[in-house]
Amino acid sequence: MSQTVETNAVTAQTSEDASTGVRPISWKYPITYAVLAVLALIFALTNPAGARTHFRFASAGDFFEIPIIELPSRPAGWVLAVVLLALAAFAFRQAARRARTGLWLPLLFGVLFVLAFLVWAGADRGAVIPLVTMLTGALALSVPLIFGAMCGLVGERSGVINIAIEAQLLAGAFLAAVAASVFTNAYMGLLFSPLAGAMVGAVLVFFSVRYQVNQIIVGVVLNVLVIGLTGFLFSTALSDNAALWNTRQQLPDLPIPLLSQIPVIGPVLFDQTILVYLMYILVAVLNVFLFRSRWGLRTRAVGEHPKAADTVGIKVNRMRVYNVILAGGIAGLGGSFFTIGQGLAFGKEMSAGAGFIALAAMILGRWNPIGAVLAALLFGFSTSLGNVLAAIGTPVPSEALLMLPYVITIFAVAGFVGRIRPPAANGTPYVK
Structure with missing residues (x-):
């Protein structure tokens, strides 16, 4: 009976002009594609004549070995640049027609542009670019980001801004290390790490929901508190008796039979620790539950229109408390990766x-x-790319690539990615 009212509480977002129904023309993405395509053209022009770029796709244990692929740098760069220019022209055409292009265009364009950059960066460097190693590193570096993003998503969909994700990740890393050291078992660290994040989430929700303290201020204070507390404990207890409290324990890799032997994607996706497999499950479960379950509908309701949700009998503040603590546990689990x-x-x-x-x-x-997963993978890949290129030696300083996640962050929060509308009641305490 309450389903209809709850659904109405979460359908406030609209992406088109309400009066005309016509989407405004946005040239941001086509112009971005054009600039990057021209940059790829410059890469092609500056590739040394006769230079060659080498890529390695194989790893030990694959079903079959893919030989090292050798590409003539200048012709390969020209082909990729022409394809990128064609995709940019297509984006302009679609924008002029006010037609949507779908997710395939930015993904394809991004892959081809990165390949054009790698062809240029690895030209005549005397080294092989290990693509499997790069992709494996990108996934690994994305693990805490994905857990943290899922934590923020659950909290903010419930109407609570969570600036304390940093504190929850750090607390999870701390308790995971301590528990794994005490029990000399990495799996015990995995078991305890969500508790640390959940405790930080409990403090956040206690002040922001119970006493209506500004949620951003509480989050910033918690970040400072956890950084200071873990730093103090590290300098005292952990450093004084590292053999008991802070030894190295590592989760073992658990390769999935057959799947882990598929070339390229096998070692990247299916030769991982249990933490990565839990991440796969978490993302899938959240994606289904958030949009196709009663819990997800009520979560979005209290984040969009808490008064309407309260009208149909949903305990708004109670649900916010439970969800923020749950979200903290998710971030704490991600912190164990460190x-x-x-x-x-x-x-x-x-x-x-x-x-x-x-x-x-x-x-x-x-x-x-x-x-959120795609964005986190983008950040992880940029860092992994910088690490690999620094190892093989390229004209681009690795520091420039390591800056990329932060540059993307600035553009994201500045609205470059389009109009971004958070849940309507996000950050607003609910007083019945």
């Missing part, structure tokens, strides 16, 4: 701003699980 996920001991501020990048991934993904 320690037991990589086989590292805990270190001060080892999350290194991943919580804020995760928040940007959530915004860039428009509060949608799949969109």
Whole structure:
């Protein structure tokens, strides 16, 4: 009976002009494609004559070995540049017709542009570009970002702004390291890490829901508090008795038979730790539950129109409390990647701003699980690309590539990716 009213509470968003029904023409994306296509053309023009670029797609244990692929740098660069120019022209045509292009265009354009850049960067470098290693590193670096983005998504869909994702990731990394060291078992660290994130989430929701304190201020304070607390404990207890409290424990890889032997995608997706497999499950479950379950409908209702949700009997504040604590547990689980996920001991501020990048991934993904995952993978890939190119030696400073996640973050929050509308009641306390 309450389903219809609840549905009406979450359908406030509209992407077209209400009076005319005609989408305005946006030239941002076509112009961006054109600029990148011209840049790819410059890559092709500056490739040395006769230079060759080598790519490795194979890894040990594949069903069959893919030989190293050698491409003539200048012809390959020209072909890729022409295709990118054609895609940019198509984007202009679609924009002029006010037609949607779908997700395939930015994905295809991005893949081809990265390939054009790699052809130029690896031309006559005397090294082979290991694509499997690059993709594996991109997925690994994306793990805490994806968990953090899912945490922010659940909280903000419920109407609570979560700036404390950084604190939850760091707390999860700390407790995972301590528990794994005490029990000399990495799986125990995996079990305890969500508790740390959930405790931070409980503090956040206690002040923001119970006492209606500004949610952004509470989040910032929690970040400072957890950084200071974990730093203090690291400098005292963990450093004084590292053998007991801070030893290296690592989750083992669990390759899936047959799937892990598929060339290229097998080692990247199916030769991972249990933490990565849990991430796959989490994203799939959230994507289904958020949009196709009673819990998801009520979560979106309290984030969009809490008064309407309350009218049909939903306990708005209670649901916000439960969801923010659940979200904190998700971030805490992701924080375990920094320690037991990589086989590292805990270190001060080892999350290194991943919580804020995760928040940007959530915004860039428009509060949608799949969109947030794609944004997080983009951030992880840019970092992995910088690491690989720094190892083989390229004309581009690796620092420039490592800046890319933060540059994308600035453009995202500045609205370059389009009109982004958060849940209507996000950050607004509900007083019955």
